[in-house]
Structure formats: structure tokens, C-alpha cells
Amino acid sequence: MTLSWSVLPCETFVQKKLYKRFILNILGYWSIGASPRGVSQVGSNEESKLEEARQEYIESLSETMEMYGLSPSMGRLYGIMFFHEDPMTLDEMRSRTGMSKTSMSTGVRALSRLKLVHKKWQKGVRKDLYEAEHDQFRSFVEFFAQQWEKEIQINRKALAKTEQNLKRLLEEEDISPETTDRIRKDLEKLKEAKRYYAWLERMVDVFESGKIFDLVSIPEDTE
Amino acid sequence: MTLSWSVLPCETFVQKKLYKRFILNILGYWSIGASPRGVSQVGSNEESKLEEARQEYIESLSETMEMYGLSPSMGRLYGIMFFHEDPMTLDEMRSRTGMSKTSMSTGVRALSRLKLVHKKWQKGVRKDLYEAEHDQFRSFVEFFAQQWEKEIQINRKALAKTEQNLKRLLEEEDISPETTDRIRKDLEKLKEAKRYYAWLERMVDVFESGKIFDLVSIPEDTE
DNA sequence: CAGTTCGTACAGAAAAAACCGTACAAACGA
DNA sequence: TCGTTTGTACGGTTTTTTCTGTACGAACTG
Numbered sequence: 001m002t003l004s005w006s007v008l009p010c011e012t013f014v015q016k017k018l019y020k021r022f023i024l025n026i027l028g029y030w031s032i033g034a035s036p037r038g039v040s041q042v043g044s045n046e047e048s049k050l051e052e053a054r055q056e057y058i059e060s061l062s063e064t065m066e067m068y069g070l071s072p073s074m075g076r077l078y079g080i081m082f083f084h085e086d087p088m089t090l091d092e093m094r095s096r097t098g099m100s101k102t103s104m105s106t107g108v109r110a111l112s113r114l115k116l117v118h119k120k121w122q123k124g125v126r127k128d129l130y131e132a133e134h135d136q137f138r139s140f141v142e143f144f145a146q147q148w149e150k151e152i153q154i155n156r157k158a159l160a161k162t163e164q165n166l167k168r169l170l171e172e173e174d175i176s177p178e179t180t181d182r183i184r185k186d187l188e189k190l191k192e193a194k195r196y197y198a199w200l201e202r203m204v205d206v207f208e209s210g211k212i213f214d215l216v217s218i219p220e221d222t223e
Numbered sequence: 224m225t226l227s228w229s230v231l232p233c234e235t236f237v238q239k240k241l242y243k244r245f246i247l248n249i250l251g252y253w254s255i256g257a258s259p260r261g262v263s264q265v266g267s268n269e270e271s272k273l274e275e276a277r278q279e280y281i282e283s284l285s286e287t288m289e290m291y292g293l294s295p296s297m298g299r300l301y302g303i304m305f306f307h308e309d310p311m312t313l314d315e316m317r318s319r320t321g322m323s324k325t326s327m328s329t330g331v332r333a334l335s336r337l338k339l340v341h342k343k344w345q346k347g348v349r350k351d352l353y354e355a356e357h358d359q360f361r362s363f364v365e366f367f368a369q370q371w372e373k374e375i376q377i378n379r380k381a382l383a384k385t386e387q388n389l390k391r392l393l394e395e396e397d398i399s400p401e402t403t404d405r406i407r408k409d410l411e412k413l414k415e416a417k418r419y420y421a422w423l424e425r426m427v428d429v430f431e432s433g434k435i436f437d438l439v440s441i442p443e444d445t446e
Numbered sequence: 447c448a449g450t451t452c453g454t455a456c457a458g459a460a461a462a463a464a465c466c467g468t469a470c471a472a473a474c475g476a
Numbered sequence: 477t478c479g480t481t482t483g484t485a486c487g488g489t490t491t492t493t494t495c496t497g498t499a500c501g502a503a504c505t506g
Contacts, residue, residue: 046402053388054409060381064374069292071494083409090453100496105454126504127452136419144367151287158283165276179269186277186306196359198442206439215438216429219421294464313483323466328484349474350482 054083068143070114073099074107078116078132087120087129115142137218145207152197152204159197163190277306291366293337296322297330301339301355310343310352338365360441368430375420375427382420386413 061082062075070078080096081088088096093104108130111117116139120129133139169175170183206212281302288298303319304311311319316327331353334340339362343352356362392398393406429435 046399049392050402050405050409053385053392055385056388057378057381057385057413060378064377067292067370067373069290083412085405085408102454103495136416137422140419140423147290150290154287155280155283158280162276162280165279169272169276175269179273182273182308185308186273189306190280193359195442195444196363199360199439200363202439202442216422216425219418219425221418296464325484326465
């Protein structure tokens, strides 16, 4: 009795997850039928086999990108674009993902802001074209440099304000020794934090300038 | 008329955000009254002034940690622990954040898994005690090393499977030249991805071993 | 200039996540 | 041993995010 209580919810959970993935796969397969712009329609059987093979890696990209705060759908979109040779239009994305064009629009712009994807102009094509950044090293470096940069900017600003407030508080007359002591300790912590941001700034620079690749070299080839 | 349509929703949005922050601040101030374990109760006026001064930085920590995929509440909890001198119990956290003990339990464990906070045993105290990792450099390095490690692990596994499937597909007889070509290109991309993971693994090592601090030195002091 | 085609803003629906209260197991103390 | 204290699992509720359809402005086309 007690056992069934603690076991059942877990099963339900797993079922839900699996069910979701199942549905997504179906949608994925469905959308394959759509004939990509300009590409001759080969047997859709081959097409679906290819998609199926890619699927595993796409899904794992989606999963890892979720770790970095992106939604799974955006991760999946990136995965699809990763494999797609030519730049994609919003409509292609829509048919590949089975999602709405609106979502593609917002999604691709989010990926774009993160430098994981970029717009590509092509003569004679009126639609916006996007392609995944080919250079994964560049993506990586830009992604984190950007995040760290923002972290520095936001926190330094708040830090300054807090520091100011604490110092002002310290100068008030009717402060108990205990509180004074605490304020001192707080200020010490903030000072250390400043050192951290200074270092992080160096990191950002090392990343953005590409010096990181001198320090940690890219392996020649791996088999 | 058309203008009011496009302007009003924006205002509503801003109001919502501000309203939320307002409420949070109130909650923050309320929770200050609680007397921390063992600390003599000084004038709660000073206490609240101190809290107020800290608030700005805490909130910004929360905001930046949200960028890294943590919930704002967890960020706030971390911020509170950052300033708190002694290790905290779940009940203290509860009273400081104004949230439930359950949330504190799950939250602190999440922070713990990310190495931003760690358990600290103290003689004679039965409750679990947690404190924020003092060394922010260590936190940073471990946090990202951990994430990257997981990325490598998850994606390499899926990559291998996909690679295998693609190669198998390539050996089937009735494959059109176009598809064969696509598969070849996919395999090429995966090969490049492998190189990326190999490099990322070096990064993880450089971080975990602390070599990163030789390459990008920590500044002496900053004023 | 009218008629298309595109991309996006926005409001509402659907899905997911954060959060809480209850209940319970484990560790401890009398 | 029995009562207490402490941390956590879990179901349900609230809040947030994601996603969609509609509608509309901008850019192009004939």
C-alpha cells in the first residue's frame, strides 16, 4: 500500500516524459515530407532515415543547451540548423520543427543574439536566411564571453550602490559595534567580489580576443 | 487609437515587473525581524537598514544567476548566504527568504550540487548547516567545469550513436547520390564536433586543475 | 498604386516550473 | 522505548514560460 504510493507517481512521471518525446518524434517525421526550397525531392524514405539518424544528436544538443538556460525547442531548432547545409528560411524551420512561424521568428532571434546562429544574405532571395554558426569554437567563446560580460556589468553596478549605502551607514552615529563589525565584513566581501569581476574581465578579454586558443590549443584531429 | 494599442501592453508589462519587485522587497523587509540563531537581537532598525543596503547586490546576483539557468529565488538565496557570516540552517533561510522550508531544502541542495554552497558540519549542532562558498574563483571554475563536463558526456554519447547510424545508412545499397553526399557532410560535421569536445575537455582540465589561474592571473587588488 | 509576401507584436491558451503544506522516515534524546 | 526534531518526497496550487493564431506594418512586385 505504502509502496504503491511511492512508486506510482514515479511511473507516471516517466510515462509523461516518454510520451512527450514520442509525440515530438512523430511530429519530426511528419515534417520531413515538406520539400525544402530548391532541393529535388528524393525518396522521402531515405529522407526520413537520414532525419532519424540525426535525431539522436539533435536531441542531445537540445538537452545540453537546456543546461545553459535555453528552452529545449530552441535547442532542437539549433540542432536542425546545425545539420542543415544551406541557410534556412523561417518557413523551412517551421516545417522541420512542426512549430509555428511566430515561434521560429522569436526563437531564431534568440539564437542570433547568443551568436549561435546568424543571418545570411543571399542574392535574389527575399526571405531572411539563417544558418548555424559553423565554427563551434567561436560560438562557445562568444556565448560565454557575452554572458560573463553581462554578469560583470550588472553586478558591478549593483555592487557600487550597495558599497555606497554600506559606507554611508557606517558613518551614521547611532550604530552598535556589532553592526559596525558586520558592515566591515560586508565591505570586505564586496572588495573580494570586485577582484573577482576584475579577473572575470580578463577572462572575457582572453576569450574575445581568441588568446584562449593560444593558451588552450585546439587539437589537430581526433580518431 | 492604433497607437494606444501598441503602447498600452508595454506599460502593462513594465507595471507587472515593477509590481513583482515591489512585493519581493516587502517580503524581504518583513523577514528581517526574525532573530538569527544565537545572535543577540540588536535594534531591528539597524538590522533592516543593513538588509536594505545588501538588498541591491543580492537582487543583482539573483538576476545574473538567472542567466545561468537558476531560478531567481535560488539566486536570492545564494545572495543572502553570500553576506551571512555564519553557516545557515534551513530555518534561518526560511525566515530570511520568507519561503517555505521545503523550498529551502530543495534549493540549497541545487546550489550545493553546483558547488556554489556547501554543507558545513559544526560540533553540537544537529541541524544541517550550509554556507556560501567563500572563494568565488573556485565557484566559478567548478561551476563551468561541471557544466562543460556534462555537455561533453551527453553529446559525445549521442554523437557516437548518430555517427554509427549514419555510417550504417551509408552502406545500404539503394541510397541516392544526393543522400550519400549529405551523409558525408553530416559525418564531416560530427568529426569537427568531436574536435570541439576534445578541446572542451582540455578546457575542463585547465579549469579543474587551477591552471587557468596561471594563464589568466588573478589581479592583486583593485581600487 | 493595389496586391503579395514576410516578419513580428500581442493576447490568450497550453505546458512547465516554482512553490507550498502535509506527511513521513531517520536521527536523536529522555 | 516513546516522543521530538529535522530533512525531504509528493500531490496539488500558483506563477511563469512557451507556444499559437490573428493581425498588422514594411518591403517588394506588377
